Amino acid sequence: MxxxxxxxxxxxxxxxxxxxxxxxxxxxxxxxxxxxxxxxxxxxxxxxxxxxxxxxxxxxxxxxxxxxxxxxxxxxxxxxxxxxxxxxxxxxxxxxxxxxxxxxxxxxxxxxxxxxxxxxxxxxxxxxxxxxxxxxxxxxxxxxxxxxAAPAIFRWIGANLDKPLVIGPDAESEQWAEEVASAVGCPFTVLEKTRHGDRDVEVSVPDIGRWHGHTPVLVDDIASTARTMMAAVAHLKTTALPPAVCAVVHPIFAGDAFAALSACGVAKIVGCNTIEHACAGIDxxxxxxxxxxxxxxxx
Missing domain, CATH: 3.40.50.2020 (Rossmann fold)
Structure with a gap:
């Protein structure tokens, strides 16, 4: 060659x-x-x-x-x-x-x-x-x-957040939540999701009161419509936890998804630079x- x-x-x-x-x-x-x-x-x-x-x-x-x-x-x-x-x-x-x-x-x-x-x-x-x-x-x-991407994500979490609680927004994200939480050395849980359509998602939240004072970090591999994350954020707002941070490997954010998720009252949205996006702060x-x-x- x-x-x-x-x-x-x-x-x-x-x-x-x-x-x-x-x-x-x-x-x-x-x-x-x-x-x-x-x-x-x-x-x-x-x-x-x-x-x-x-x-x-x-x-x-x-x-x-x-x-x-x-x-x-x-x-x-x-x-x-x-x-x-x-x-x-x-x-x-x-x-x-x-x-x-x-x-x-x-x-x-x-x-x-x-x-x-x-x-x-x-x-x-x-x-x-x-x-x-x-x-x-x-x-x-x-x-x-x-x-x-998990190692880069947990480095970002470790450098930017105190007392994180890693949360997978659905069962499919459990491997992400567990891997990231294990590397960071923090607790994790996974929400239960029922999808009724591309933009209609219902999420149930387990008992997370025992993690009072932890910052919830929603971790997922793909955010396209972001409806799953929005549903999870809405439920987390009913708890006493601080505003959620959303971390995603592939920040697609189709249409108005990024603006809609931002408007939900999240503390921050951060993605990996697998896609060029304003939120892509994890290299x-x-x-x-x-x-x-x-x-x-x-x-």
Whole structure:
């Protein structure tokens, strides 16, 4: 393999690309990605890629706007001589539909995995939303690596909060709550959630009176509509606990979700920089860089 590996940012991923380049000592290349007037994607490499390993950085929030350009960028890199192509996608979309829930549906997580796997040789992401599959390599036909955000989150909690009480807003978040609380050395609990629709969530709160004086920290992997967190915050306000802090790995916050959660009276909302967002104050580039090193060295 000739030359230093090359990192290239798809539009909107420049900050993460810079952090990864600094951590890894890789060169940042120049890639032009724009749209023709009719909406088709245009890709051009300004930095030569012949004989080099190329890693495209592209977080996949709003994925339908990005997947075609990403696919063309990967295929073009191979066409013009890159030896190996990787994808660094801090937030990996299309993990929700991992089973057929209703007649007429398809397993779209598999289809998107096939598309991406046909264009790149390896993939690294942060805490993908896994439910009925245990690991990415069950659906991705390429080498994959997963970085974990929990260590960065518990470092942030330990540095910024006294007497935290980590709370998972639903049963799916229990692994997050337990892992973070164990690392911080604080108590945790999990709320019970009943979802009646995408934006209709009912939450029941266990007896948390024994943690009087603790700051509740709601921890979850994804905040999209944020309705689960809003329901949890509303119930926590009926207790004697201080205003809640919300910590999320992937701060999607679709539509007015961030403003709506902010208006609930939370003390703070903080997310990881898997997605560029105003609240993204927890840097996970170090964990991503380590995962990239592991995958690219063939481990």
């Amino acid at each position: 000739m030359g230093n590996p090359l990192l290239l940012s798809m539009p909107g991923n420049e900050d993460m690309t810079s952090l990864l380049a600094k951590a890894l000592g890789w060169e940042i290349g120049v890639l032009t990605a724009r749209r023709f007037p009719d909406g088709e994607s245009y890709i051009r490499y300004q930095t030569p890629v012949v004989g080099r390993e190329v890693a495209l950085v592209c977080t996949l929030v709003h994925p339908d706007e990005k997947l075609i350009a990403l696919y063309l960028a990967a295929k073009t890199a191979r066409e013009i001589g890159a030896t190996r192509i990787g994808l660094v996608s801090p937030y990996l979309a299309y993990m929700r539909q991992d089973a057929v829930f209703n007649d007429g549906e398809g397993i779209t997580s598999h289809h998107v995995a096939t598309l991406i796997g046909s264009a790149v040789d390896w993939l690294v992401t942060v805490d993908p939303h896994l439910h009925r599959i245990r690991a990415l390599d069950e659906i991705y036909p390429i080498n994959t690596g997963v970085a974990h 996970i580039s170090e964990a991503l860089a380590l995962a990239m090193q592991s995958v690219t060295r063939g481990r």
